[in-house]
Amino acid sequence: MIHTVTFDWLGVVDFIPILLVGLYYTLLVSVVGLLIGFVLGAIFGLGRISRNKIIYGASSVYVEVFRGVPILILAIWVFYALPLVLGFDIAPLVAGIISIGLNSGAYIAEVVRGAVQSVEKGQMEAGRSLGMSHHYTMQYVIWPQAFRRMIPPLGNQFIVSIKDTSVLSVILVPELVFQGRTIVATHYNALEIYTVVAVIYLIVTITLSKVLNITEKRLAHS
Amino acid sequence: MIIHVEDLHKKFGDNEVLKGINCDVEPQEVVCVIGPSGSGKSTFLRCLNMLEEITSGEVVIDGQSLTDTNTDINAVRTEIGMVFQQFNLFPHKSVMENIMLAPLKVRKLSVSAARDRALRLLDKVGLGDKADAYPAQLSGGQQQRVAIARALAMEPKMLLFDEPTSALDPELVGDVLSVMKQLALEGMTMVVVTHEMGFAREMGDRVLFMDGGVIVEEGKPDQIFDAPQHERTKAFLDKVL
Ligand SMILES: Nc1ncnc2c1ncn2[C@@H]1O[C@H](COP(=O)(O)OP(=O)(O)OP(=O)(O)O)[C@@H](O)[C@H]1O
Numbered sequence: 010m011i012h013t014v015t016f017d018w019l020g021v022v023d024f025i026p027i028l029l030v031g032l033y034y035t036l037l038v039s040v041v042g043l044l045i046g047f048v049l050g051a052i053f054g055l056g057r058i059s060r061n062k063i064i065y066g067a068s069s070v071y072v073e074v075f076r077g078v079p080i081l082i083l084a085i086w087v088f089y090a091l092p093l094v095l096g097f098d099i100a101p102l103v104a105g106i107i108s109i110g111l112n113s114g115a116y117i118a119e120v121v122r123g124a125v126q127s128v129e130k131g132q133m134e135a136g137r138s139l140g141m142s143h144h145y146t147m148q149y150v151i152w153p154q155a156f157r158r159m160i161p162p163l164g165n166q167f168i169v170s171i172k173d174t175s176v177l178s179v180i181l182v183p184e185l186v187f188q189g190r191t192i193v194a195t196h197y198n199a200l201e202i203y204t205v206v207a208v209i210y211l212i213v214t215i216t217l218s219k220v221l222n223i224t225e226k227r228l229a230h231s
Numbered sequence: 232m233i234i235h236v237e238d239l240h241k242k243f244g245d246n247e248v249l250k251g252i253n254c255d256v257e258p259q260e261v262v263c264v265i266g267p268s269g270s271g272k273s274t275f276l277r278c279l280n281m282l283e284e285i286t287s288g289e290v291v292i293d294g295q296s297l298t299d300t301n302t303d304i305n306a307v308r309t310e311i312g313m314v315f316q317q318f319n320l321f322p323h324k325s326v327m328e329n330i331m332l333a334p335l336k337v338r339k340l341s342v343s344a345a346r347d348r349a350l351r352l353l354d355k356v357g358l359g360d361k362a363d364a365y366p367a368q369l370s371g372g373q374q375q376r377v378a379i380a381r382a383l384a385m386e387p388k389m390l391l392f393d394e395p396t397s398a399l400d401p402e403l404v405g406d407v408l409s410v411m412k413q414l415a416l417e418g419m420t421m422v423v424v425t426h427e428m429g430f431a432r433e434m435g436d437r438v439l440f441m442d443g444g445v446i447v448e449e450g451k452p453d454q455i456f457d458a459p460q461h462e463r464t465k466a467f468l469d470k471v472l
């Protein structure tokens with residue numbers, strides 16, 4: 010006998026509120042995690058262009074480790090192993106935010122480094138030849154140019170991190186995939202639910218790209 | 232003298248690019264540096280304001296030794312304007328902002344004083360109407376004249392030019408050269424690395440011919456161009472003239 014599957018697309022509507030709770034956590038973890046990532050990325054990105062060997066070395070270790078470890082394993086370390094070291098538990102949400110922060114920070118550090126180094130050597134020379142210090146030249150000449158070049162790759166990282174939050178269901182963060190999985194466990198409607206989950210991701214990421222495109226155009230004109 | 236260079240050596244790794252340069256420049260003097268590609272002209276010029284680290288020897292600018300660790304290199308650089316082959320204007324800043332930045336941040340001029348100075352210099356280089364333009368909206372010749380105005384805004388005691396017209400379309404070279412001539416006539420001390428032999432002959436008080444990291448020959452323009460003493464100078468001039 011041929012096994013037939015019937016789809017119940019209309020029934021999905023009932024679960025939308027549960028999925029929206031998931032969306033809330035997905036956005037919360039992504040946004041807060043990325044804010045941490047921006048701070049870490051700025052610090053270690055500058056560390057990667059430092060002439061101080063120790064600062065450079067430490068920054069490189071950070072970038073290589075947290076860029077190389079899959080975020081799933083990173084989350085498990087933070088959630089299960091870090092409490093053993095610290096002596097207290099870490100809530101799933103916090104562990105998720107830390108994982109996204111550490112991972113995106115490593116990528117953002119490379120974005121920062123790449124953008125600063127992409128500014129032509131002659132710009133620093135022009136600033137210095139006018140008698141401006143290294144610091145002033147960085148502040149007024151190099152950074153403003155580097156910053157504009159960082160916007161597209163940062164936007165890209167934002168989208169990547171939003172999707173990365175989906176693995177945080179393994180440490181019980183109630184984000185979109187986790188919520189979806191909970192529904193599927195009792196209603197056996199995996200295809201419908203996961204399709205809706207994917208559509209929600211698409212709506213968020215496409216909206217974000219549009220916003221980024223507009224920002225880029227604005228900056229290009231100013 | 233305002234520039235004193237003694238036994239200047241510069242190595243990039245094992246590659247010795249400057250092999251003992253001696254040269255003095257007097258105030259208001261215009262010194263043109265010519266020579267084949269790779270002879271070390273740019274490196275020499277860049278050692279004068281420490282854009283390149285000096286391997287050995289001494290460079291003294293207006294009484295201050297650059298190799299002396301007590302010398303504040305930023306302060307010395309405010310007295311040495313530099314004009315680059317590729318202009319190196321700040322692309323995110325308007326023409327006015329390009330010119331005003333260092334006077335504001337380094338000389339601590341008021342905004343109105345810096346603006347007055349910038350407008351006066353833009354008039355001087357013939358670009359009074361381009362104050363609000365961005366570098367990308369200007370031709371190469373216009374950009375280079377803005378770069379000259381930017382250097383002048385610090386009221387330096389001397390100007391260094393590294394092939395200021397080499398990146399320009401031929402029809403734009405004249406405007407830049409005439410600004411440089413005007414500066415020379417006003418008594419600006421200038422060291423000019425150039426392939427413009429006409430400029431060197433007309434405006435140079437002295438011409439240095441460099442080859443292989445040394446000054447092979449130097450003298451008055453007539454002497455160098457009409458009666459070169461060294462074979463290498465002759466061979467070079469035969470090629471370029
Ligand atoms: N930053 C650097 N690192 C290593 N080698 C360098 C560097 N800058 C210059 N050189 C080398 O030093 C030599 C002299 O270069 P320099 O740019 O001073 O010559 P130049 O006379 O200005 O030539 P051109 O007429 O082509 O501008 C060249 O062989 C060049 O390859």
Ligand SMILES: [Mg+2]
Nearest residue numbers: 272273274394
């Ligand atoms: Mg050169």
